[in-house]
Amino acid sequence: MSSASPSYKGHRYPVGVIAHCVWLYFRFPLSFREVEELVLERGVLVSHETVRRWYAKFGQTYANGLRRRRPRPGDKWHLDEVFVRINGVLKYPWRAVDTDGTVLDILVQNRRDKASARRFFRKLLKTTRTVPRVIVTDKLRSYGAAHRQVRPSVEHRSHKGLNNRAENSHQPTRQRERAMEGFRSVGGAQRFLAAFSGIPPSFRPRRHLMTAPGYRAEMTVRFAIWEQITGAAGQPAAA
Incomplete structure (x- = not known):
């Protein structure tokens, strides 16, 4: 599988906004309208139908990118x-x-x-x-x-x-x-379960086994990987 970032050709929103909306939808039990509301509070005007299209188009691609970064599965x-x-x-x-x-x-x-x-x-x-x-x-x-x-x-x-x-x-x-x-x-x-099984677990380290500084450092690494696989590194985000 290719490790190239997904193509955003034809999309008028910044990559960081698209990736952030998709992350919100999969990471938390939110509806498309709730994602719309959350980013609106940050000054980003995007409809829930647009969030739905982004979820359908990029969710599996993002999940595949995260899976490629995982260690070899246990035996x-x-x-x-x-x-x-x-x-x-x-x-x-x-x-x-x-x-x-x-x-x-x-x-x-x-x-x-x-x-x-x-x-x-x-x-x-x-x-x-x-x-x-x-x-x-x-x-x-x-x-x-x-x-x-x-x-x-x-x-x-x-x-x-x-x-x-x-x-x-x-x-x-x-x-x-x-x-x-x-x-x-x-x-x-x-479609939902295939992407859902790949995205949220990447942001759920075993926190009970970590110190607070260790957890924050681990999450920083995981967010950096997310930006790399989505192509959002250095791009404006919704937050």
Whole structure:
């Protein structure tokens, strides 16, 4: 994947304003109108529909840029799936996290069967470009069947109690889903979750393990990386 900054050709707003609005939307449980209000307080006139277009166009690009800066994922992966209702129909976001709780990939699917598990396994391996030492899942038999077809050499541990790391990683998604009053379409859910799993975690270091000066220094580094991958370094921001 290219590490070049995204193209802003044809956009009349400064790069820093665009990047800041997208950051606000993903980092905090805000609506597009609330982002509009926050930047208006800073003297930036931008409509909520413009914020929506920026989210759709740049969110995934920014998330991909942040993922490229991450260390190699741990060799133990935890996989899990939950259900969401989209227009009254049950759908299943499949999720994988590594030992540190970093989200590796998300795929929204219609079912929880073997074909769905196999599809997720293959996408996960393609996205991460690496193979784990062990995968941990719950007791859903689809995992075992897909594992035997895709990567039988990888150790598979199937136990409900071992998979809390993956289950806990769904909590931010649930909180945001409630704030958004649900997803409107499968495609919209996939677009949001794919970017959401990449942007907010980059600004959530393990603060409880840090001193206050250490936390501020770490956040300074992370904001500098954000400016680099968005192309906003040296550009005017909304704040």
